[in-house]
Amino acid sequence: MTVGCVPKGRLTDFVCHICRGRQLIGVRQKEPGFVEFAELDSPDELVLDYVSTPLPPKAFIYPPIETLVRMRLGTAPQVETVLDETPRAIVGVHPCDLHALAQLDVILGDHYGDPHYFARRQSALLVGVDCLPDEHCFCGQVGTARAEGKCDVFLTDVGLAYLVECWSDEGREAVEGFGGLEEVTPAVLEAARARMERKLAGIEPRLSAPVEMLPMLLDGHQKASEWEDVAAKCVSCGACNLVCPTCNCFDVYDEVALSLTEAERKRRWDGCMLREFTLVAGGEVFREGKPDRLRHRMQRKYNYLYVRYGSPFCTGCGRCARSCPAGIHPVSAVNQVTASES
Ligand code: SF4
Ligand code: SF4
Numbered sequence: 001m002t003v004g005c006v007p008k009g010r011l012t013d014f015v016c017h018i019c020r021g022r023q024l025i026g027v028r029q030k031e032p033g034f035v036e037f038a039e040l041d042s043p044d045e046l047v048l049d050y051v052s053t054p055l056p057p058k059a060f061i062y063p064p065i066e067t068l069v070r071m072r073l074g075t076a077p078q079v080e081t082v083l084d085e086t087p088r089a090i091v092g093v094h095p096c097d098l099h100a101l102a103q104l105d106v107i108l109g110d111h112y113g114d115p116h117y118f119a120r121r122q123s124a125l126l127v128g129v130d131c132l133p134d135e136h137c138f139c140g141q142v143g144t145a146r147a148e149g150k151c152d153v154f155l156t157d158v159g160l161a162y163l164v165e166c167w168s169d170e171g172r173e174a175v176e177g178f179g180g181l182e183e184v185t186p187a188v189l190e191a192a193r194a195r196m197e198r199k200l201a202g203i204e205p206r207l208s209a210p211v212e213m214l215p216m217l218l219d220g221h222q223k224a225s226e227w228e229d230v231a232a233k234c235v236s237c238g239a240c241n242l243v244c245p246t247c248n249c250f251d252v253y254d255e256v257a258l259s260l261t262e263a264e265r266k267r268r269w270d271g272c273m274l275r276e277f278t279l280v281a282g283g284e285v286f287r288e289g290k291p292d293r294l295r296h297r298m299q300r301k302y303n304y305l306y307v308r309y310g311s312p313f314c315t316g317c318g319r320c321a322r323s324c325p326a327g328i329h330p331v332s333a334v335n336q337v338t339a340s341e342s
Contacts, residue, residue, distance in 0.1 A: 001165060001166050001167070001172075002163065002164070002165050002184050003164050003165065003166050003172075003175055003181065004164050004181030004182055004183065004184060005158065005161040005162065005163055005164065005181065005182045005183070005184055005188055006155075006161060006162050006164055006178075006180060006181060006182070007160060007161045007180070007182060008160060008161060008162065010180040011043075011046075011048075011162065012043045012044055012046075013178075013180060014164075014178055014180065015043035015046060015091060016043050017174075017175075017177070017178045018089065018125070018127065018153060018174040018175055018178070019043070019089035019091065019125070019174075021087060022087040022088055022089040022125060023039060023086055023087065023088045023089070024039065024040045024043065024046075024088075024089055024091065025037060025038070025039055025040070025057070025060050025088055025089065025090045025091065026038075026040045026043075026045070026046040026047075026090070026091040026092050027046065027047045027048070027050050027053060027091075027092045028040055028045040028046065028047060029045075029047055034054075035047055035050045035053055036053050036054060036055065037053050037055065037056075037057045037059065037060065037090070046091060046092060047092070048091075048092050048129050048155070048157070048162075049157070050092075050131075051131065051132070051133070051134045051137075052094075052134065052136075052137075052317065052318065052319060052322065054243060054319070054322075054323065055242075055243060056097050056100060056243070056244075056245035056317070056319065057090050057093050057097050057101075057245075058097070058100060058101065058104065058245045060088060060090055060120070060124070061090075061101065061104075061117065061120045061121050061124060062104065062108075062117050062120070062248065064242075064268060064269050065266060065267070065268040065269075066082075066084075066116060066266065066267060066268075067082045067264045067265070067266050068081070068082060068116055068252070068265045068266060068267055069081055069082060069264070069265040070082060070262075070263075070264055071262065071263045071264070071265070072261065072262050073260070073261040073262070074261065081115070082116070083115060083116060083119040084116070084119055084120050085119050085120070085122075085123045086120075086123060087123050087124075087125075088120070088123065088124045088125070089124070089125040089127060089174075090124055090125070090126055090127065091127040091129075092127065092128075092129045093126055093127065093128045093129065093151060094128070094129065094130075094131045094317075095128060095130070095131070095139065095144055095145060095146055095147035095150070096137075096139045096144045096145075096245070096315035096316055096317040097245050097315070097317065098126065098128050098147040098150040098151050099143075099144040099147060099150060099311075099315045100245030100246045100315045100317070101121070101126070101150070101245075102150050103246050103309070103311065103313055103315075104117070104121075104246065104248055105121065106309050107248055107305070107309065107313075108248060110309075125152050125153070125170055125171070125174055126150075126151035126152050126153075127151065127152065127153045127154070127155065128147055128150070128151040128153070128154040128155065129154070129155045129156075129157070129162075130154075130155070130156045130157060130192075130195060130196070130199070131199070132195075132198065132199050132202060133199060133202045133203050133204075133318075134318065135204050135205075136205065136318030136319075136321040136322050136329065137203055137205075137316060137317065137318045138203055138204075138205040138206075138207070138316035138318065138331055139203065139315060139316040139317070140199070140200045140203040140316070141203065141205065141206065141207050141211060141316055141331070142207075142211050142312050142314055142315060142316040143211065143311065143312075144315040144316055145196070145199060145200060145203075146196070148167065149167050150167070151167060151168075151171070152166065152167060152168045152170045152171030152174065153165070153166055153167070153171040153174060153175060154166075154167060156192045156195060157195060158188050158191035158192050158195070159191055161182065161188070163184065163188055163189075163191075163192050164181065205316075205318075205321075205329060205331035205332070206331065207331055207334065207335065208335045208338065208339065209338060211302070211312055214302040214303060214306065214312065214334065214338070215302065215303040215306050215307050217338040218298065218299055218302055218303040218334070218337075218338065219303060221295070221337050221338065221340070222295070222299070223295075224289055224291040224292040224295055225291065226291075226295070226337055226340060227291040227292070227294050227295040227298075227333075227337060228291045229336065230291075230294060230328065230332075230333045230336055230337060231289075231290040231291040231293075231294040231295075231328075233326035233327070233328065234273070234290045234293075234294060234326050234328060235325060235326060236273060236274060236275060236290055236293070237273075237325060238271035238273045238274045239320070239323040239324060239325070240271075240273060240297070240319075240320035240323065240324055240328070241269070241270075241271025241272060241273050241274070241297075242269060242271060243319040243320060243322075243323045244317075244319060244320055245315060245317055245319070246301075246313045246314065246315060247269070247271065249269070249270045249271065249272060249277070250267040250268060250269055250270050251267065251268055251269075251270040252265065252266070252267045253265075253266055253267075253268075254266070272287070272293060272296055272297050272300070273293050273294070273297060274293075275287075275288070275293075277293075294328075294333070298330065298333060298334060298337070300313065301313045301314040301330065302314060302334060314330060
């Protein structure tokens, strides 16, 4: 629901208002040319006009390392489940990253709800913002350019102001009482429409087949040998996994205090592009080669999880392409393999 326009000169007041009582997470400029999601000391630090961040906002809902359980020995041993329910407002999330969180909701809610993820997720107010692409973005190819309903409040840059839409009760409550909203005119709606058109027109990487066809096409390319050319330059650094907003694999380990009376069970992000990911007891590695690991990653993004959950598990954010030292872009990889004879 469109509720009004906030003039850019009142943006700081608006953010203060909607984030009241919550920890403010947003994009800030860490150094020239480098922006990141971080806890902000003040809304003045907030940057809304950015292309991408190295790490997605996922890191504040599903952190790179987290404690799951604390254990204490003694006459009455204690086991405490750690749940982080800090109220947060995550401001300035792009549509692709909103889709990514919706996809994590699905996969981490399947079979059983991951209580650690959902504790943070349900206590977060999500404020989205529209964006324009760079040469790596391909949201328009995988259906994530628009994010209707996937956050609480959404802002669209319409020149001198932001168009404000509320897509949840929490969003409406957060905005309620802000006195600085201006009327939405036909010119504002036209500016928002033109901005979306500009965004879609600016997307360069093109899948050579409609995304709906990828599961079927990729099914025909299951042999690691078919992925050798694409994987030739891969150095198995795992950066593509770590920056991906939809990757959700993790490793669980215990940290035991020297006293042997206290311990923490933790989890940390893991990545299927790392050889050790499939190292199992006895020394067996069941995806030993780089082509096999890259094949698995691409099949998971555009085939296995797509078939299982009904949407590709890639949002077209382009982070993996931006961070890959070998210059591997998922669109080029998929185009190359699906164009080859199986
Ligand atoms: S696979 Fe790459 S482009 Fe797709 S969501 Fe992950 S990081 Fe973004
Ligand atoms: S970021 Fe590039 S080089 Fe590193 S593991 Fe991924 S595909 Fe390979």
